[in-house]
Amino acid sequence: MAEEQKLFKVKIDGITVEVAPGTTILNAARQIGGDIVPPAMCYYSKLQGSGGKCRTCLVKVSKGSEADPRPMPKLVASCRTTVMDGMEVANITSPEVLEARKGVVEFLLLNHPLDCPVCDQAGECHLQDLGYEHGAEATRYEFKRRTFDKVDLGDKIQLHMTRCILCYRCVFTADQVAGNREHGVLGRGEHAEISTYLSKNLSSPFIGNVIDVCPVGALTDKTFRFKNRVWFLKPVNAHRDCDNPKCCGKTVLWMRGDEVFRVTARKDKYGEVEDFICDTCRFDKKEAKDWVIEGPRKIERQSVISANHYVGVNKPKDTLVEVLDGRQPKLLMDIHSISQVNRPNIDLSQIEGPAHSDDFNK
């Protein structure tokens, strides 16, 4: 009979969990769940070698192990540090960690533009959440921010290097999922940037996954850019029989009425994709009839997308009917006959590039 594996006991913010040896502190915290899970901007459980770049997951190890209870001298990256038996870790209970994380956020935002109002990632951006939950009120940086021109990586993906936080997730994705690495981080320090080798286009049929793994709006879907804000769309689970054997064919369609505005992979509560999808499903199947629709998708990660969905509420009593002695009120004004925006025939998802006011006046 196989010998039973001894589990390590680790305490994180006072909560004890037993995990297999080799588990990182971050993954042990994820087994507990809730607020004590450190934020992770570069670690991605589906990508080997990821983590250790952004430092947002810093924690304090106040007791190294049962055998050697000395605390670790410095804060450590929880995505890269494995647990020891008897280890004690402080995350949100340590003011030192919270202060350090505030500094990390300030660094991540040193060169970041104030693009949120026009950025396609807004509403599902991990950096927005991080800034809101852990950031300082203002930056102390007084120098000019570095800027880059927008670059097309192939005909479906656009890179806004000014928004990149150099997490390397897209590089690992191109390497491990798309199997065809044609880009990487060139330069170091202030000069580091994501770039394609000799301006090559990215050609793999799985390269669109870099958009999903990017925690910010640095890599955007050109078939969706400026078409809509995510919080106006309804996410639904859908699937199709995809010819590509490596593609799971299980996606989320972002719809408004019958229009499919974009197609993404399904993501879990940590914002990581459950399974990667191919570019045909992502970019070329933009009609509801291409898909078998399963039903509404619950967005597990806290997001503005999940806000304002009223469930289990009691509808208020309709007093107007009572006031009118039981007569049904008539429709006072048919807005659709007046508003250009509500023209029923316009199909925004089919317009090439961003939608302009002209599109509504055709």
Ligand code: SF4
């Ligand atoms: S990447 Fe996020 S934080 Fe940056 S501009 Fe876009 S939405 Fe705002």
Ligand code: SF4
């Ligand atoms: S482009 Fe996005 S995924 Fe790639 S390194 Fe920059 S932030 Fe990370």
Ligand code: FES
């Ligand atoms: S998530 Fe740990 S260093 Fe980035």
